[in-house]
Amino acid sequence: MSNYKTSTVGLAEQFKALSNPHRLALFQRLMTCCVPGTQCGLDEAARFCVGDLGEGLDIAPSTLSHHLKELQRCGLIQTERQGKNVHCWIDPAVLDKLSHFFAVR
Amino acid sequence: MSNYKTSTVGLAEQFKALSNPHRLALFQRLMTCCVPGTQCGLDEAARFCVGDLGEGLDIAPSTLSHHLKELQRCGLIQTERQGKNVHCWIDPAVLDKLSHFFAVR
DNA sequence: TCTATAGTTCGAAATATGTCGAATTATAAA
DNA sequence: TTTATAATTCGACATATTTCGAACTATAGA
Numbered sequence A, B: 001m002s003n004y005k006t007s008t009v010g011l012a013e014q015f016k017a018l019s020n021p022h023r024l025a026l027f028q029r030l031m032t033c034c035v036p037g038t039q040c041g042l043d044e045a046a047r048f049c050v051g052d053l054g055e056g057l058d059i060a061p062s063t064l065s066h067h068l069k070e071l072q073r074c075g076l077i078q079t080e081r082q083g084k085n086v087h088c089w090i091d092p093a094v095l096d097k098l099s100h101f102f103a104v105r
Numbered sequence C: 001t002c003t004a005t006a007g008t009t010c011g012a013a014a015t016a017t018g019t020c021g022a023a024t025t026a027t028a029a030a
Numbered sequence D: 001t002t003t004a005t006a007a008t009t010c011g012a013c014a015t016a017t018t019t020c021g022a023a024c025t026a027t028a029g030a
Helices: A008-018 A021-031 A050-054 A061-073 A092-102 B002-017 B021-031 B050-054 B061-073 B092-102
Strands: A078-082 A085-089 B078-082 B085-089
Touching: A008 A021, A008 A061, A008 B002, A008 B021, A021 A050, A021 A061, A021 B002, A050 A061, A050 A085, A061 A078, A092 B092, B002 B061, B021 B050, B021 B061, B050 B061, B050 B085, B061 B078
Parallel strands: none
Antiparallel strands: A078 A085, B078 B085
16 A cells, blocks of 8 residues: 555556446546646646536436546546536546556666 | 447456456566566567466466456457466557557647 | 526446356376 | 366356436526
8 A cells, every 4th residue: 555546456446447438438538638738637728527528428417427436536537616517637647657557668 | 439439448448457456466467577678479488377477366267267368358468378388478569559548748 | 585507416226247166178297 | 098287168146337317415696
């Protein structure tokens, strides 16, 4: 447990979150705002709200909510209420960590 | 959604394979042979056989076999019989792909 | 205050997964 | 040919996951 995010169990939880096609699609949408020059999580214009994220995925709101909760539980995404909406975003450090895991160098 | 299927569903299957702590541990062991100067899959000395891979994981041989089959099914690892043993390895291209998926910038 | 919108929680049902032991196959060695 | 070792397949069972609809909470605006 020295570092939850990089331990085998913590990593496995993140991969489990990404193992569902719906959740992976949600994550990929959030990734699109993580581009050069953009500060994910700081630039609110680059965030998605829950409803918009689920657009076109054809799942019930309760299912969408459940999936986002799973993504958050394992540390893959962040959420914050903004009035009637709840905004979601990815901390770029999360992507860095996962990218490096597979980069054996 | 053909694009949705090829990119998202295939990836989700690989993440599902890595979502089990035992399978992730197996994959991590195989990753250790993917180091600079080593050609995974070509240098047989750098491969693990099934029995050695499961060493210390405390799972039944049948379970080990099942997990490796899952890793292979989604394209994460390769296997080849070598006499009494079956050798396993990772194609470095697989690691590149996954690393790049998370490398947004 | 009342209403509409956005999202969450809960309980249930169908399906998938992880695991084992027993039986089986493949190979090498005696 | 017989035996030992390495690994897989199969059947079973307990547990986990995915999904929904109904009910609920939170907020903004009229």
